Amino acid sequence: MKSLYHVLGAKQFDREELEQLFSSAKAMEVVAGEGGTQRFPNKIMSTLFFEASTRTRFSFESAMHRLGGRVIGTENASQFSSAIKGETLEDMIRIISGYSDLIVMRHTDIGAAKRAAAVSTVPVINAGDGSGEHPTQALLDLYTIEKEFGGIDGAHIAMIGDLTYGRTVHSLSYLLANYRNVHISFISPDNVRIPTYVKQYLDEKSVSYEETTDLAGIAKTADVFYQTRIQKERFPSPEEYAKAEGKYIIDRNLLDAMKDKAMILHPLPRAGEIHPDVDQDPRAAYFRQAVNGLYIRMALIEKCFT
Amino acid sequence: MKSLYHVLGAKQFDREELEQLFSSAKAMEVVAGEGGTQRFPNKIMSTLFFEASTRTRFSFESAMHRLGGRVIGTENASQFSSAIKGETLEDMIRIISGYSDLIVMRHTDIGAAKRAAAVSTVPVINAGDGSGEHPTQALLDLYTIEKEFGGIDGAHIAMIGDLTYGRTVHSLSYLLANYRNVHISFISPDNVRIPTYVKQYLDEKSVSYEETTDLAGIAKTADVFYQTRIQKERFPSPEEYAKAEGKYIIDRNLLDAMKDKAMILHPLPRAGEIHPDVDQDPRAAYFRQAVNGLYIRMALIEKCFT
Amino acid sequence: MKSLYHVLGAKQFDREELEQLFSSAKAMEVVAGEGGTQRFPNKIMSTLFFEASTRTRFSFESAMHRLGGRVIGTENASQFSSAIKGETLEDMIRIISGYSDLIVMRHTDIGAAKRAAAVSTVPVINAGDGSGEHPTQALLDLYTIEKEFGGIDGAHIAMIGDLTYGRTVHSLSYLLANYRNVHISFISPDNVRIPTYVKQYLDEKSVSYEETTDLAGIAKTADVFYQTRIQKERFPSPEEYAKAEGKYIIDRNLLDAMKDKAMILHPLPRAGEIHPDVDQDPRAAYFRQAVNGLYIRMALIEKCFT
CATH class of the missing domain: 3.40.50.1370 (Aspartate/ornithine carbamoyltransferase)
Known part of the structure; x- marks a missing residue:
């Protein structure tokens, strides 16, 4: 099985990967400037924000839409979700990763994204974990x-x-x-x-x-x-x-x-x-x-x- | 550069524009009756509701989907967003307008839509500004x-x-x-x-x-x-x-x-x-x-x- | 007029319908395994959650997206919507059913889904009604x-x-x-x-x-x-x-x-x-x-x- 690509912390990036990423981002400027592409019509991204952030969430969701994908999300999971019912983050991620092809997560706890990636069956992107990383x-x-x-x-x-x-x-x-x-x-x-x-x-x-x-x-x-x-x-x-x-x-x-x-x-x-x-x-x-x-x-x- | 079309207040409409709009709305009844069109697959609409209104928001989002577009939104921005972190409305709009092609905004303050339009790089539709206009x-x-x-x-x-x-x-x-x-x-x-x-x-x-x-x-x-x-x-x-x-x-x-x-x-x-x-x-x-x-x-x- | 198909309670299902449903679900495993289908590009599903449930909502929204459809939703209607303004559930459903092709509803009151179906012009699926049914x-x-x-x-x-x-x-x-x-x-x-x-x-x-x-x-x-x-x-x-x-x-x-x-x-x-x-x-x-x-x-x- 191909291993999953997660974005969890800045230390995972070396110079070569950064240069490839920036080159890809430059190409994306052109794509976005043309209004976007319909490249991933079947992909679903979950935005799991346990801590609200309209700008960051919009930025990710816009990016997914510009790539032709679909989004399901929660703008304040900590207030609304099964988190308040005593469910662990791991259980929640096991389930949500069955419903989507990518999880973008913001959480209040340091290390939350890493814990999520450990059990997820789809890639996880850390959109901020407490005072940890972004x-x-x-x-x-x-x-x-x-x-x-x-x-x-x-x-x-x-x-x-x-x-x-x-x-x-x-x-x-x-x-x-x-x-x-x-x-x-x-x-x-x-x-x-x-x-x-x-x-x-x-x-x-x-x-x-x-x-x-x-x-x-x-x-x-x-x-x-x-x-x-x-x-x-x-x-x-x-x-x-x-x-x-x-x-x-x-x-x-x-x-x-x-x-x-x-x-x-x-x-x-x-x-x-x-x-x-x-x-x-x-x-x-x-x-x-x-x-x-x-x-x-x-x-x-x-x-x-x- | 072509100037943006905003919908900010009722006074901006004259009889001719109203008649054109109603004629266009009649055509949209036919489009909606056929289930919609895929006319704007690359367009993204942001629904920024600083004051919750399920009906009005659903109406706008349904309209966007019936036109084949995409939606990113917040159902209660005042509670969740960077607004609570001391950000000005103008800053928020500058950023959100970089992520979308249209902003539909409901706000608690009179004149908020006008302020948004003054800095937005995309059209703004006023979905209610306090006790101002709708x-x-x-x-x-x-x-x-x-x-x-x-x-x-x-x-x-x-x-x-x-x-x-x-x-x-x-x-x-x-x-x-x-x-x-x-x-x-x-x-x-x-x-x-x-x-x-x-x-x-x-x-x-x-x-x-x-x-x-x-x-x-x-x-x-x-x-x-x-x-x-x-x-x-x-x-x-x-x-x-x-x-x-x-x-x-x-x-x-x-x-x-x-x-x-x-x-x-x-x-x-x-x-x-x-x-x-x-x-x-x-x-x-x-x-x-x-x-x-x-x-x-x-x-x-x-x-x-x- | 063809009568609407609602999913309100478990008693409505007989063995034959259950077997057809399970056979259809098996086919959907194949569809989902291939990433989904673009079968219903014009359909809009409303997720009206008067009681928050991230997992159940994500499951429905993912299902709709895997079928190529569109979603408009509220993650906590009881807190945000016109419900707090004194509107009846029936009025709300009358309006929302004009904006969508399907309503998925979770509510705190037993019988709420049945009441919704009684006035809706589109199918209603009960995603939980208080301590009633799911x-x-x-x-x-x-x-x-x-x-x-x-x-x-x-x-x-x-x-x-x-x-x-x-x-x-x-x-x-x-x-x-x-x-x-x-x-x-x-x-x-x-x-x-x-x-x-x-x-x-x-x-x-x-x-x-x-x-x-x-x-x-x-x-x-x-x-x-x-x-x-x-x-x-x-x-x-x-x-x-x-x-x-x-x-x-x-x-x-x-x-x-x-x-x-x-x-x-x-x-x-x-x-x-x-x-x-x-x-x-x-x-x-x-x-x-x-x-x-x-x-x-x-x-x-x-x-x-x-």
């Missing part, structure tokens, strides 16, 4: 850098904000370890610093990085400003949240200090951490980045089916 | 009158119930201003009268109207009885609701006083304001009216795509 | 027995757990009355025994059955162990629930006492009433049973459309 977001982030800069080697990337609970930051760090001469600046309040296990991984892969609380200090040198939201719902207490919130804002002043060829990314949604004044600047790449999610997810779904 | 409902209301009476000029229309918060009444009033010799009777409890800005619009357009609390008084003369639900959720206090509720009920007695060729409409759902006794009478047009929503929405969706 | 579940249960044993006549079936509120047990009992020399053992705590009306039906049909609290006593003789979850949400009080919960568990010990050719079924989800140790045993048929739901529902949907 690999498809990191892939689209990286694709945006690759596409707009023409390459990733040698880039200086600043990751800003909540680096403890911000799972996209973890996944993106792992992906960056595949490239040469990358330097990462982790900029965060003291109570939401980048976790030790991420730093250990970067050490193992000999990736250059630094931790700082000084955003202005790297404004002139960074190529990519990866801003994140301080996610209230991930903090243990309101006090911890208050310490972290509102500390780093990208505004016109910061923009004026940046290189002409810098790029501002954000996994979105944003609250107030990027001022709307910045939106019209060509360096504000976050809305282009969101559309890239469609192409990356089309490429990943295709890979699951072939 | 133009597609008003279009199907008008289409029902046109279809069953063979015309709208000269009609005497009674609008009954909650005329302050009942947005369909506002939208229908604006549409009626396109016709000749129309007379409107606004019949409501004192605390939910028709707003001044609606009356000002009718004055500008020289539409004849009156305000009264006496339903029985117009029973013999009105051609159309447009009954509405007293919507508890739109009242500022239980006291205000209690004053308005249960005051005007269409029952067998009132029916006996009506003209043989009268017509009873209701945007539905109804609570108790039309007695079920009335349902079997041929003048009870509200269920036929609901099906007309399918044809009108098919016609509007087609217009957005062509 | 006929499609019982059909897939029976299909599993038929498929794995090659027949149902002469079988000894033990039904275990909550026999008062467990609607699938009621529906399955009615279906079994169509077969010869069947014997049913009803095994439950005293406060959730099989209802008198189910026993009366079995008496009328001369079906052999017994009631007992002793699961171990029938371990060696039963062919089918139909285990059910003690559903907390159906109990009038926490005290009544506490009395019933955790009393009958199928584990390795019980398995060791069973016949080599026994079969363990469960409508799922399970909480703790089947130990995971049992999952790998070939007699554990509950996950195969769940997939059979897809084929039975494909067969039923096809029957509604032909």
